[in-house]
Amino acid sequence: xxxxxxxxxxxxxxxxxxxxxxxxxxxKLISGKFGTNYDLRIExxxxxxxxxxLEIDHASGDLxxxxxxxxxxxxxxxxxxxxxxxSEPRRxxxxxxxEAEIARQREQSRRGSEDRxxx
Amino acid sequence: MADLGAMALLIGLGLTAYSALGxxxxxxxxxxELIVSARRALYMSILSSSVASAALIAGFVQNEFAxxxxxxxxxxxxxxxxxxVAFYSGNEGSLLYIVLVLSxxxxxSVRFSPKKLARSIPWTVxxxxxxxxxxxFVLSFFANPFELLETIPSEGRGINPLLTHPGMFSHPPLxxxxxxxxxxxxxxxxxxxxxxDYGDNWVDVARISAILGWGVLGAGMLLGAWWAYTILxxxxxxxxxxxxxxxxxxxxxxxxxVHSIMxxxxxxxxxxxxxxLLNIAFVLAQLGMFINRGGPVVSVHSFAASSLGMIFLGxxxxxxxFAFTLFLWRMPxxxxxxxxxxxxxxxxxxxVNNFLFLAxxxxxxxGVLFPLFSDLARDVSVSVSAPYFDRANGPVLLGIxxxxxxxxxxxxxxxxxxxxxxWFIWPTAVGILTILVLLGLGVxxxxxxxxxxxxxxxxLAILEEWARGTVARHRIGENWVKAWWKLVNGxxxxxxxxIVHISILMLGLGIIGTNFYQQRTDGALEIxxxxxxxxxxxxxxxxxxxxxxxxxxKWAEISxxxxxVNNYVSEKAAAKAQGSTGFTLDDSTLRPGDxxxxxxxxxxxxxxxxxxxSVRSGIRSTIxxxxxxxxRDFLPDGRVSLAVSINPLAWWLWxxxxxxxxxxxxALWPQATDKPHNHMKxxxxxxxxx
Numbered sequence: 001x002x003x004x005x006x007x008x009x010x011x012x013x014x015x016x017x018x019x020x021x022x023x024x025x026x027x028k029l030i031s032g033k034f035g036t037n038y039d040l041r042i043e044x045x046x047x048x049x050x051x052x053x054l055e056i057d058h059a060s061g062d063l064x065x066x067x068x069x070x071x072x073x074x075x076x077x078x079x080x081x082x083x084x085x086x087s088e089p090r091r092x093x094x095x096x097x098x099e100a101e102i103a104r105q106r107e108q109s110r111r112g113s114e115d116r117x118x119x
Numbered sequence: 120m121a122d123l124g125a126m127a128l129l130i131g132l133g134l135t136a137y138s139a140l141g142x143x144x145x146x147x148x149x150x151x152e153l154i155v156s157a158r159r160a161l162y163m164s165i166l167s168s169s170v171a172s173a174a175l176i177a178g179f180v181q182n183e184f185a186x187x188x189x190x191x192x193x194x195x196x197x198x199x200x201x202x203x204v205a206f207y208s209g210n211e212g213s214l215l216y217i218v219l220v221l222s223x224x225x226x227x228s229v230r231f232s233p234k235k236l237a238r239s240i241p242w243t244v245x246x247x248x249x250x251x252x253x254x255x256f257v258l259s260f261f262a263n264p265f266e267l268l269e270t271i272p273s274e275g276r277g278i279n280p281l282l283t284h285p286g287m288f289s290h291p292p293l294x295x296x297x298x299x300x301x302x303x304x305x306x307x308x309x310x311x312x313x314x315x316d317y318g319d320n321w322v323d324v325a326r327i328s329a330i331l332g333w334g335v336l337g338a339g340m341l342l343g344a345w346w347a348y349t350i351l352x353x354x355x356x357x358x359x360x361x362x363x364x365x366x367x368x369x370x371x372x373x374x375x376x377v378h379s380i381m382x383x384x385x386x387x388x389x390x391x392x393x394x395x396l397l398n399i400a401f402v403l404a405q406l407g408m409f410i411n412r413g414g415p416v417v418s419v420h421s422f423a424a425s426s427l428g429m430i431f432l433g434x435x436x437x438x439x440x441f442a443f444t445l446f447l448w449r450m451p452x453x454x455x456x457x458x459x460x461x462x463x464x465x466x467x468x469x470x471v472n473n474f475l476f477l478a479x480x481x482x483x484x485x486g487v488l489f490p491l492f493s494d495l496a497r498d499v500s501v502s503v504s505a506p507y508f509d510r511a512n513g514p515v516l517l518g519i520x521x522x523x524x525x526x527x528x529x530x531x532x533x534x535x536x537x538x539x540x541x542w543f544i545w546p547t548a549v550g551i552l553t554i555l556v557l558l559g560l561g562v563x564x565x566x567x568x569x570x571x572x573x574x575x576x577x578x579l580a581i582l583e584e585w586a587r588g589t590v591a592r593h594r595i596g597e598n599w600v601k602a603w604w605k606l607v608n609g610x611x612x613x614x615x616x617x618i619v620h621i622s623i624l625m626l627g628l629g630i631i632g633t634n635f636y637q638q639r640t641d642g643a644l645e646i647x648x649x650x651x652x653x654x655x656x657x658x659x660x661x662x663x664x665x666x667x668x669x670x671x672x673k674w675a676e677i678s679x680x681x682x683x684v685n686n687y688v689s690e691k692a693a694a695k696a697q698g699s700t701g702f703t704l705d706d707s708t709l710r711p712g713d714x715x716x717x718x719x720x721x722x723x724x725x726x727x728x729x730x731x732x733s734v735r736s737g738i739r740s741t742i743x744x745x746x747x748x749x750x751r752d753f754l755p756d757g758r759v760s761l762a763v764s765i766n767p768l769a770w771w772l773w774x775x776x777x778x779x780x781x782x783x784x785x786a787l788w789p790q791a792t793d794k795p796h797n798h799m800k801x802x803x804x805x806x807x808x809x
Contacts, residue, residue: 006126009170013134013163020155027151042235046319053385056610063531 037086044082047075121186121265124174128263131167131218132255134160138248146241146314154241161248162226167255168219172206175215175264179205185271188212188264194275196668197283204287205278210412210427211264213295218254220296225251228303228328235320236307243310250302253434261427277669280726280733286346290339294366297336298404301369303328304376305401305442308394312445317452319383319390325397326380327787333373334783340366341776348772349736354639354747354764356772359508364487365407368480372400375476378469381612386531387456388466391446392473394453398442403480405435410487461533468526475519482511509634517570520627523620524577527584545583550576567635574624574631581617607785615786622782625775632744632768640701641751643758649680651687652701653765655746656680656713662759670733672724673753675761679719679739679746683712701763721750721761745769 020027051072058068141157144150175188179202184190192205192212207216225247232240258264304325311321343363344356357363376396382389409431459466486503493501528542553575557568585603592602607614640652644659651657661676684691687710694702719737726733737748744767751760 002120002123002126005170006123006130009127009166010130013130013160013166016163017134017137017156017160020152020159027155038235038237042320043318050385056613057385057531059609064535067532 040082040086044079044086047079047082051075051079120174120178120181120183121267124171124178124265125259125263127167127171127174128255128259128265131164131171131222132252132259134164134167135248135252135255138164139245139252142241142245142248146245157241157248158229158244161222161229161244161251164222164248164251164255165226168215168222171258171264172215172219175212176202176206178265182275184273184275185267186264187266187268190268190272190275192276192278194277194669197278201278201283201287204282204291207291207295208278208282208287209264211258211262211266213291214254214258214262214412215264216292217295217299218251218258220292221247221251221254221299221302224300224303224328225306228307228324232307232324233320236311236316236324239307239311239314239316239321241310242313243306245313246306246309247302250306257427257430261430277726277728280670280724280729280731281350283733284346284350286342286349290342290346293335293339293342295339297332297334297339298366298369298407300328300332300335301373301397301400301404303332305397308397309442309445312394312449315452317390317449319387322380322384322393325393326377326384329373329380329397330377330783330787333370333377334780334787336366336370336373337783338776338780340370341773341779345773345776348769349738350733354637354736354749354762354766356633356769359483359486359503359505361410361487362407364483364508365403365410368483368487369400369403369407371476371480371483372396372403375473376400379473382466382469386466388459389470390455391450391453394446396473398446399477399480402435402439402442403484405431405438409435463529463534463539465526465529465531468522468529472519472522472526475515475522478515479512479519482515483508486511513566517573520570520573520577520623523623524573524580527617527620528580542580542583546576546579549579564635567631570627570631574627577620578624581620584617585614611788612786615782615784615788618782618785619779620782622775622778625771625778628768629770629772629775632771633766636767637764638700639762639764640699641760641762642701642703643754643760644703645758647705647707649704649707650701650761650763651682651690651704652763654682654684655763655765656682656704657746657748657761657763658707659759659761660718662753669728670724670726672722673750674720674722675737675750675753675759677719677721677737677748678715679717680709680713681716682710682714686710686712717746719748721748723750723753740770742770743767 054063054068054072054075057063058065063071138157138160141153141160145153145157175186177183178186178189179193180199182189182193182195188209188211189205192209193202197205205212207213229240229244229247232243236243307321307325307328311317340363343366347353347358348356373396376393379389379396380393383393409428412427412431459470461467486508489503490501493499524546528546530538550572554568554572557571562568585606588606589599589603592605593599597605638653640650642650644650646659646661649656649658656679658678658680659675660678662673663676664671664673666672690702690704694700717739719739721737722735724733725731734750737750739746744765747764747766747769749762751762753759
């Protein structure tokens with residue numbers, strides 16, 4: 001009985017690990033252009049997360065208002081640049097929108113706006 | 120069952136070997152099917168370890184004494200509830216438990232890892248499978264729990280008496296689980312380095328898995344201290360025993376890591392430092408395995424008879440070389456995004472706290488290893504005992520507690536003198552006031568008084584943080600409870616950390632109270648006699664005994680009275696003159712003011728098969744102090760030899776446990792409003808793109 005059970009476990013294990021080679025599903029590596037765009041997106045989302053953390057630090061008094069605005073706007077500009085990079089192959093009017101977004105961010109940075117809902 | 124278990128181990132060995140090699144080869148040659156297949160092999164190792172574990176447990180349930188491990192660790196008369204404890208009570212079973220836990224947490228962490236780690240996951244899988252392979256290998260060829268006896272005994276030896284305690288259901292599993300869980304963040308950071316992913320992608324997973332392992336290990340150590348306090352019968356809870364130390368050291372490094380990883384997460388700093396901390400913690404965990412399993416350091420609860428020492432030493436050295444070679448290779452890519460701007464900032468306070476944790480770890484490591492070096496270099500056997508650890512670690516630990524109060528009060532980047540004055544004035548004032556009040560009350564021991572002041576300082580720093588945020592929210596219309604709740608909810612890692620800090624302060628109270636103000640006395644009492652210590656009178660009322668197949672048990676029936684010390688002045692003075700803290704009363708007549716407050720039955724058992732005595736202390740616990748009665752022996756003339764101690768603030772040690780767990784859970788709980796995490800789609804949904 002034990003031998004039968006053990007053999008069954010071995011066979012099930014072999015079937016499970018062999019399936020990717022035998023099944024109809026095709027796999028592909030995340031690499032090249034796809035990988036690059038993906039990385040950019042992840043980096044951008046990471047920046048949004050950092051902006052949120054900054055807001056928490058600011059709200060709890062760990063950052064002064066001027067430091068908060070400075071750091072937040074730096075991050076916003078970085079995120080906008082990444083967004084531009086991600087969308088480079090897109091149509092030119094999209095590109096213009098991105099340029100406008102970056103310009104808007106820079107302007108906000110200059111004015112020290114307290115708008116928190118851009119992203 | 121033995122055949123099935125042994126086969127399951129061999130299947131696990133094959134699966135993890137395939138998983139490790141397949142992941143590396145698949146990643147190197149870019150064969151996605153092989154990478155997916157190797158990952159599935161890692162998942163399937165759960166089946167192998169589960170079947171092997173189930174087979175061993177079934178062996179215990181069915182009293183299959185043909186299996187040597189079952190015969191050595193159980194018998195037919197032991198309480199069936201302890202089958203679970205028997206499973207990991209020996210070397211082989213505990214290794215099987217470790218590989219079971221590792222296979223489960225490896226699969227879960229890989230399965231639910233964010234997709235941003237796709238590039239490094241094959242390397243992470245390879246490391247996790249490699250570690251599992253090592254344990255399957257040891258289990259299959261050097262410590263097989265399914266080894267059969269040539270002659271089947273009619274009865275087993277039974278479970279170690281010291282393990283028949285409720286704490287054993289959770290202390291060893293948590294301790295072993297916590298130690299092996301360090302593999303997870305280590306695998307993710309090293310996997311990222313191997314894949315050339317030098318960013319912070321691995322930070323979230325490493326942080327969550329590190330906190331989980333750290334919390335489990337911390338809870339395991341605390342339960343172990345409780346077990347020692349109630350069963351070992353020496354009145355203490357932490358002896359700086361080598362096995363305790365090898366669990367403490369990785370916990371200290373992980374504590375440093377769970378703090379410094381927040382700096383990387385928030386500020387993009389300490390990248391190198393965090394990788395180094397994980398490497399140190401992983402190597403220390405392997406050192407713990409080595410010392411616990413046949414290592415040369417003798418301990419009251421190691422598997423000292425094991426001959427696996429050299430194998431685990433080899434694995435530890437391999438882990439050391441692998442981790443730090445990889446670290447040095449990738450070091451140029453691990454430069455921080457920012458530099459520290461000021462030494463009076465939260466970043467700097469985290470760094471100082473990290474150094475202090477590493478200092479305690481280093482002092483403890485030296486204490487553990489010194490006897491080995493002494494033995495090797497001079498052929499002289501020495502032992503390093505509690506006074507060394509207490510004296511060397513005490514001031515550093517106090518420094519860590521101070522930093523617990525200082526760190527949260529400092530802002531990120533740099534602090535202004537105005538903000539320093541604003542945030543430090545009240546905690547400092549309360550700390551000083553506490554010291555003055557204690558001095559005014561005539562409390563002695565300056566170091567302890569200063570420590571109480573530090574605890575008051577840190578407690579107020581935390582309360583000030585909460586009060587500040589709660590008041591701000593209350594001003595915008597939220598009620599007080601809702602305001603506090605939303606404050607904590609708004610930044611769970613931070614406020615969960617504060618809750619953990621409160622538990623550490625509670626631990627601190629217990630440690631100071633029991634170490635500086637403990638009173639002890641002892642004596643042999645006849646029935647009717649009493650032992651008086653401080654304001655307690657402990658009367659030996661009667662005794663009882665029972666004989667069971669595995670042990671002979673005796674217990675003392677003891678009445679505890681609270682006394683009016685004014686009615687015992689002459690006896691107390693006589694005892695004091697003799698340098699004693701207690702005295703014996705022959706007369707059983709109660710005096711005015713004597714008030715019965717408790718009846719306890721401390722217990723003493725002798726286990727014939729193990730030639731071992733085991734005690735259960737009688738404890739009357741209050742928030743102020745514990746009265747702790749140990750029945751050392753029942754003498755042939757009918758007297759009982761009692762050791763009695765008053766352990767001030769001991770209750771706080773155990774009350775800290777639930778708070779520690781709650782704080783850890785709060786810190787781990789996913790942030791509800793963390794919208795950017797929507798991108799963290801898992802491999803579960805996107806396995807087709809690896």
